[in-house]
Amino acid sequence: MGVHVERADDGSASIRFEAREEHLNPAGTVHGGVLATLVDTAMGTAVRTVAGDGDVPATSQLTVTYLRPGRPGELVVTARLRTKGEHLTVCEADVEQEDRGLVHAVATFALLHH
Template structure:
């Protein structure tokens, strides 16, 4: 199926995000307030505020949460190409550069680098206060 322009709309990205959260699993537990800010074909921007449940014992955002955001962000970028079924992650590589504290906002920029028949390659970057 070749996606139509209508199926690549921001509404599809919202529908996919709602399906993640509506499934009631881990995504719903940690990111019910993830908000899509912008969506265009192959790119999605989102944000969320760091809350107490997102922190590790050092009072900084938990790396596992950020890995989940990378996973979801990549899926939303794929959805922006017109696909509701975004697949599963086969490999995630993350570099943590600086910590983020409770109350800060994390901005998420996700893009599709390549979309093949069976695999998609995505890049997700996160910022807080303008820094990685």
């Protein structure tokens, strides 16, 4: 997707993404599916910073709250772990554009052992 990971450590992650014309819906704003993919990607990256060797995070639940529409331009996504259990981990993430919140999301990840 062209996501740039800025930081990923200690249960948190920050990514940047340049929303372009192809990421827009018919209304001319960033498609909700793109925003959901971004928060899922950032949270999965955060979980991987604390997962054991051979553990793969798999999204088992994702709730996305859309606060305002996004426009073409840079989006910043920050994610952080809220609770890490033995088999499930809960994260949250925010998408901002020009220091304004666009999305808040919460997800549960299962750790699959490979």
